Amino acid sequence: MTAGTVVTVSVYPVRGCAGRSLPRADVGPAGLAGDRAWAAVTGAGRQLRGKDAPALAGVPATGDPAADAAAITAALREPVHLEPLGSRPDGGAAVHLVSRQALDRAAAGIVPAGCGADDPRANLVLDLPGDDERGWVGRRLRLGSAVLEVTRLPKHCLGVYAEVVQPGTVAVGDPVTTE
Template sequence: MGSVAQLSVYPVKSLAGRTVGAAEVGPAGLAGDRAWIVVDPATGERVTVKASPAMAEVVATGDGEADAATLAAVLGRPVRLARAGAPQPGAAAVHLVSRAAVDRAAAGEVPEGCSADDPRANVVLDLPDGADERSWVGRTLRLGEVEVHVTRTPKHCLGVYAEVRSAGTVRTGDPVELVGP
């Protein structure tokens, strides 16, 4: 059916992601993904990329103090990192997008608020011509050792969202297969 072209982990919400060759996937998604949020230390309010677009250019290093210092310099104000806690309502464990969807978006078929340059997906897929991941809603998919159930298309992003059915490791190059209805 296709293959895993790229894996990305976004350790800090609203920051740029890191490409990885392999990832452990559990019920909450890729290990370490969106585990931290950026917080204003004075108010305790979350700082997001919508209010501070420069955040999207910062790649988290995994060192909380260094990442907070870099963000403070980029934003021109103090910030701190805090554990993300429970997933946000409507959030999905895994975000998948095909290269074809990225190509369609680059040609102008893109939801408002979404970027063809950075779809912020965890898993980018190479699919055969004509295959469209949006047709997988309600289906189960195997990515290497991992099985996910595709639940819906995102409102403001490319691709599809999925919940993890069977944990394991997924690697760049792993086959992508539809399993069952």
């Protein structure tokens, strides 16, 4: 059953930094290629997180470790280098999906109790005119040639987290089909 379409594909190459939109992305077992691949690390060896260094959110990461380290160093006025993350930070799922409708509700101040309406940093923004992704936990989705299984709601309550069942490619305009 077609539930909607993919309207935005985004990756966040450096944990805590701004992402970048793409017309399409390859989706592997760990998620979208190039997503959350790097962490900024201080000279003292401390990995930086967005909540510890809010200025990271204003740095648009490109996926080029040298350029991104230089941009972060300039923004924080502290030398950093990038290290590979290796696994999903904080136990996050491979892919984060959120609907345009959920973003609109959040912008209007309509969010479940205890949840924030902050930038969800979603990999895929979907247009779901007649559906709500919060009811998809336990279901499989086909987006482009990739198949995802929705596993849970994120802590911040916008969207859903999914694991990759079948790697493939997802692009802006692809239909979202529930299985």
